[in-house]
Amino acid sequence: MDKKLHIDTLCVQAGYNPGKGEPRQVPIIQSTTFKYETSEQMGKLFDLEESGYFYTRLQNPTNDTTAAQIAAMEGGVAAMLTSSGQAANFFACFNICQAGDHMITTTSIYGGTYNLFGVTFPKMGIEITFIDQDASDEEWAAAFRPNTKLVFGETLSNPNVRILDIERVAAIAHTHGVPLIVDNTFPTPVNCRPFEFGADIVTHSTTKYMDGHGVQVGGVIVDSGNFDWEAEHEKFACLTEPDMSYHGLRYTEAFGKLAYITKATAQLMRDLGSIQSPQNAFYLHLGLQTLHVRMPRHCESALKVAQWLEKHPDVAWIRYPELENDPEHARQQKYMPQGSCGVMAFAVKGDRTFANRFMDSLQLVTIETHVADCHTCILHPASHTHRQLSDEALLAAGIDPNLMRLSIGLENADDLINDLEHALTQAHNG
């Protein structure tokens, strides 16, 4: 078969092709080490002259199967699993950025990533510029420096569901000779494949929809293989010049399009050790096999709930890209026409007490610091993640004190609407 396979088929079959008498489902290779017959065989593995397994901190067959599946789904050349989404974003940047370097990130990113870049990276000597993703061409151009190594953004941001203009930002990054790295956690490759719009590297928190059942914390980095590191030889000396920890091996020369992921595995994973456990890679693999069935249902139900909330007199405003009145609707039609994801942001009218009474009266929708799995859940930043802040401080930070992040799961949409309706009525009755 040479026809390009659809994403549905890739979800079910990519990455694993068992031979005669082998298990149909991916086996969990729960082993730290792998046996060899001669000391020379083992030596070649350590020199990266041959590929093979020797220690699970670097590579494990279950992880590699799942990584290959995700690489195929994104249309990339290679992928590496990490222990969490945080580790994925850290490794993705740190692989090409070190003390004395600079990187640019958009401001519409997950809170954990914001802290990683804004607080921890500067401690490691990496300078950061934050920029609004829809800043003017002049503002973007002014953000670059001679030591800038990458641009980072989220395709669909957590929690405020803003959509990155991937094509434009990729073109800006490329004009300055650096790659665009995007976190594609929320839409997943079922709804958006960033490489088709010029992004170079994709990351995910697989903890969210990819697993989909709330059982696995994990992450992944996928490389498109499209960025030409050699064209920027000096800027990316970490890939093009000898690595002394591998007898002077040059990643681009030895591995071509696989240079970036090979370095991440052979150097960063070796030294920093944030591998995903094979058991979690198995759960992730299981989740991926139904991702193409789950995502459309998340979107369909979320749109139904969003349309209902939009008309409700107690709702001050709502953001969900599929709503025709949403400021990002046109962008959704371009980058994720089949749907964004199940997450929306909205605010109820009234004070914090009303908001709390509403939340406490919900029965099916649960209060959780999580999003993007099969259970519908809600979070009220003013009462949870940002509870130290007064209403005035929240407004100054651009957060409506009544903002709620609602993540629609796989329950029946009418049951969810009834639950929301009942809770709003209860909130009025005190």
Ligand SMILES: *Cc1c(COP(=O)(O)O)cnc(C)c1O
């Ligand atoms: C949750 C999340 C992360 C962090 O992932 P963990 O698996 O919790 O470490 C990163 N990016 C986005 C967009 C997320 O939603």
